[in-house]
Amino acid sequence: MKAGSLDRRVDIQRKTKATGVRSAGKGTWTTVAESVPANVQDMLPSRAERLAEGVSIARRPARVRMRYREDVTPDMRLQMGTRLMRIVAGPIELGRREGIEMVVEDYTAAGEDP
Template sequence: MRAGQLDRRVTIERPGMIEGEYGPQPGGWAPFAARVPAQVQDALPSKSETVQDGLAVATRPARLRMRYLRGITSDMRITLHGDTDVVFQIVGGPAEIGRRKWLEMTIEQYSTQGQ
């Protein structure tokens, strides 16, 4: 892969912690890496709509590839920057490609509609 193929910008965020009444509590998202060059490819369409608790949930899976960056885990999320920012969760990976050359992961965007 050439650097010219990294035509998108993404921000990687990790779950944040806030100081609560009973000590540190999960809350919000904290930046891990901002505006990282990446390649994002949508997965082929499939039947990816289900009904959960009365809501129609449609997923939009994609594959993200970027230069190797230490510390990315599956509990983080990805914001894809464009005309509008779109938030994805990491559902597969990240997998190291080469010797710390690339990272590849499966990401998914969710949308819901009431039934």
């Protein structure tokens, strides 16, 4: 994986479950790794809108590549500046532990913390 192609910086975050009866279903996002070099390529030239279960959700799929890491799992998310992206496919190993690739998408839903 060429260093010059990793032209963006992303933070990798994991959801931390809240404890207690009143905080059921809530949690916070904890940063696992900061400023990780990555290549982010949008898969569509513009935002796609769809209606899912009566809630408007904006999707913006992208392909993300970065150096090989064993600690990235599908239940994590990436943050690039103010852009939040959930992992929807992958991560998969590229080559012999040269890198990983995943498909992510931006999303916003009314009343839900991404």
